[in-house]
Amino acid sequence: MKLREFSRQDVENKKVLMRVDFNVPLKDGIVTDVTRINAHVATIRQLLDWGAKVTLVSHLGRPKGKRVDSLSLSHVVEKIESALGCPVTFVDDVIGEKVKNAVDSAPAGTVILLENSRFYLEEEKNDSDFAKKLAHPFEVFVMDAFSASHRAHASTRGVMEYLPSFSGHLISREIEMLSAVSEAPEKPFVLILGGAKVSDKIKVIDHLLTKVSAILIGGGMAYTFLAVQGKNIGHSLYEEDKADFARQMLNKAKEIGVDIVLPVDTAVADSLESDAPRKEVSVNEISPSDMGLDIGKETAALFASYIEKAKTILWNGPMGVFENPVLAEGTRLVAEAVEKCTKNGGVTVVGGGDTASAVKKLGFSEKVTHVSTGGGASLEFCEGKILPGIEPLLETQ
Numbered sequence: 001m002k003l004r005e006f007s008r009q010d011v012e013n014k015k016v017l018m019r020v021d022f023n024v025p026l027k028d029g030i031v032t033d034v035t036r037i038n039a040h041v042a043t044i045r046q047l048l049d050w051g052a053k054v055t056l057v058s059h060l061g062r063p064k065g066k067r068v069d070s071l072s073l074s075h076v077v078e079k080i081e082s083a084l085g086c087p088v089t090f091v092d093d094v095i096g097e098k099v100k101n102a103v104d105s106a107p108a109g110t111v112i113l114l115e116n117s118r119f120y121l122e123e124e125k126n127d128s129d130f131a132k133k134l135a136h137p138f139e140v141f142v143m144d145a146f147s148a149s150h151r152a153h154a155s156t157r158g159v160m161e162y163l164p165s166f167s168g169h170l171i172s173r174e175i176e177m178l179s180a181v182s183e184a185p186e187k188p189f190v191l192i193l194g195g196a197k198v199s200d201k202i203k204v205i206d207h208l209l210t211k212v213s214a215i216l217i218g219g220g221m222a223y224t225f226l227a228v229q230g231k232n233i234g235h236s237l238y239e240e241d242k243a244d245f246a247r248q249m250l251n252k253a254k255e256i257g258v259d260i261v262l263p264v265d266t267a268v269a270d271s272l273e274s275d276a277p278r279k280e281v282s283v284n285e286i287s288p289s290d291m292g293l294d295i296g297k298e299t300a301a302l303f304a305s306y307i308e309k310a311k312t313i314l315w316n317g318p319m320g321v322f323e324n325p326v327l328a329e330g331t332r333l334v335a336e337a338v339e340k341c342t343k344n345g346g347v348t349v350v351g352g353g354d355t356a357s358a359v360k361k362l363g364f365s366e367k368v369t370h371v372s373t374g375g376g377a378s379l380e381f382c383e384g385k386i387l388p389g390i391e392p393l394l395e396t397q
Contacts, residue, residue: 001183001394002175002394002395003167003171003172003393003394003395004165004166004393004394004395005166006047006142006166006167006168008050010164010166011050011052011140011142011166012051013051013052013108014052014053014139015053015055015104015137015139016054016055016139016140016141016142017055017057017134017135017137017138017140017141017159017163018044018047018056018057018141018142018143018168019057019058019142019143019144019145019148019155019156019159019389020036020040020057020058020145021036021039021040021058021059021147021148021373022036022037022058022060022073022076022080023036023058023059023060023061023147023148024037024060024076024079026070026075029070029075030075031075031076031078031079034079034082034083036373037076037079037080037083038083039170040056040144040168041083041084042169043142043144043168043169043170044056044084045084046169047142048109051108051109052108052109052140053103053106053107053108053110054110054111055099055111055112055113055137055138056080056111056112056113056114057094057114057155058073058116058117058155059118059123059148059153059155060072060073060076060116060118061116061118062118063118063119064118064121065118065120065121065122065123065124066119067119068116068119071118072092072115072116073090073113073114073115073116074090074092074115077090080113084111086111087111088111088112088113089102089106089110089111089112089113090112090113090115091112091113091115093114094114094115094116094119094120094123094134095120095130095133095134095136099114100137103137103138104137117134117153117154117155122154123153123154123155124151124153124154126152126153126154126158127154127158128158128161130158131155131159131161131162132162134154134158134159135162135163138163139163139164140163140164140166141160141164141165141166142165142166142167142168143156143165143166143167143168143171143389143390143393144169144170144171145171145389146170146171146174146175146372146373146374146377146378146389147352147373147374147375147376147377148374148377148389149171149374149388149389149390150374150376150380150381150385150388150389151389152388152389156388157388157389157392160392160393165392165393167393170373171390171393173370174370174372174373174374175381175390177347177349177370177372178372178381180347180349181312181313181314181347181349181382182207182208182211182314182381182384185211185212185311185312185347186311187311187312188213188214188306188310188311188312189211189310189313189314190213190215190216190306190307190310190313190314191204191205191208191212191215191313191316192218192307192313192314192315192316192317192334192338193215193216193217193218193219193316193317194217194218194219194220194221194222194315194316194317194318194319194320194331194355195219195220195221195316195317195318195354195355196220196221196237197220197221197237197239197242198221198224198225198239198242199239199242200221201221201316201379202245203383203384204379204382204383205249206383207382207384208314208382209249209252209253209256209258210256210258212258213258213259213306213310214258214259214260214261214306215258215259215260215261216261216303216307217262218263218294218295218299218303218317218318218319218320218330219317219318219319219320220237220292221237221239221317222262222263222292222295223236223237223238223292224237224239224242224246225246225250225260225262226262226263226283227243227246228243228246228250229250229262231283231284232286233286233292234268234288234289234291235288235289235291236286236290236291236292236293237292259306261302261303262283263283263292263295263296263299264282264283264298264299264302265280265281265283265295265296265297265298265299266281266283266286266292266293266294266295267279267292267294267295267296267326267327267329267330268281268286268287268291268292268293269290269291269326270289270290270291271291272321272324272327273324274324274327275324275326276326277326278326278327278329280296281296293320293321293324293327294319294320294321294327294329294330294331295334296330297333300319300329300333301333303333303334303337304333304334304336304337304340307337307340307341308340308341308344310341310346311345311346311347312346312347312348313346313347313348313349314349314351314382315334315338315348315349315351315355316350316351316355316378317351317354317355318331318354318355318358319333319334322354322358322361322362323361328358328361331358331362332362335358335359335362335364335367336364338350338364338367338368339364339367339368342369346369347369348369348370349368349369349370349371349372350368350370350371350372351375351379351382352371352373352374352375352376352377353374353376353378353379354375356371356372356375359371
């Protein structure tokens, strides 16, 4: 899958509207993590180098169509200026004369930031009239917000009906890497799944089962698979309505020669917040009062035996409650194995959301091939869906 990228001729001295994702965490009006801002710097600088007037549009939080001061993008201006090393002009609206006047009067090489697009209900409804007004002051649209590309909103999809549209560097890289692991991956291809629920990963398993060499399942979702094998899982997470799916996948994988590898031991505690010393038990010895909250060391070693031999890795979902240091060991050990695979020449892609947060917190973000910026978007892409914010940018063969 290849996207239509902008050239110098497309954007030089043009008024460019660029969709970014500045949905960053705030505490008392201060940005606490600039990862999403930094992810767009390369695209913005390229546009500026080619003389474009760059106007950035993003959402922040869920204001539900109302102006909410705490969710104003004015709080993000200082961090954008720091990342880019240049001034940023803030306009406290998204459409109308105020925006048009600011864009028209700005010199080439200027960066403008618009207000939170979700202050308008029309944004999430992908209202065509709103999208047309959003596009009106501009000559070109650049879509670079992969993490919002699975939403058909006015600023991610609707505006493309009114402007020549291109992908930014971030979104092109995302599609390149996710395509590499989901379309024609080099084998052995190992899919690592974790996180809380089987239900979140059903479509990924369905889509990739015939492409993978092995699926390693940790996290809360593993206990539903263990339960259908007759294991006592105590108070561990169990999705009764997904038991039939788990059973069917185990049988189907066996029929087609794909290994589904489940935990052989687990770290147990009585709560997610437990600060008691780490206790690991065999999955055959989970007591009725236990709650499985991380894979154990034997499981991590078993998973590593698959990971380190792989040519392609896709990892979506942590192995345990990594936010708790006592329960982060399984995720750390899997990350170490993925790092080794990368060093050995493997292509290793980490899904966004909690998995990206986990590898960042544990210090592995720079030790894999690619960490996606999109949680829901990367998941849906790996389910085989054509994302609405991507579809109009596809290059026709």
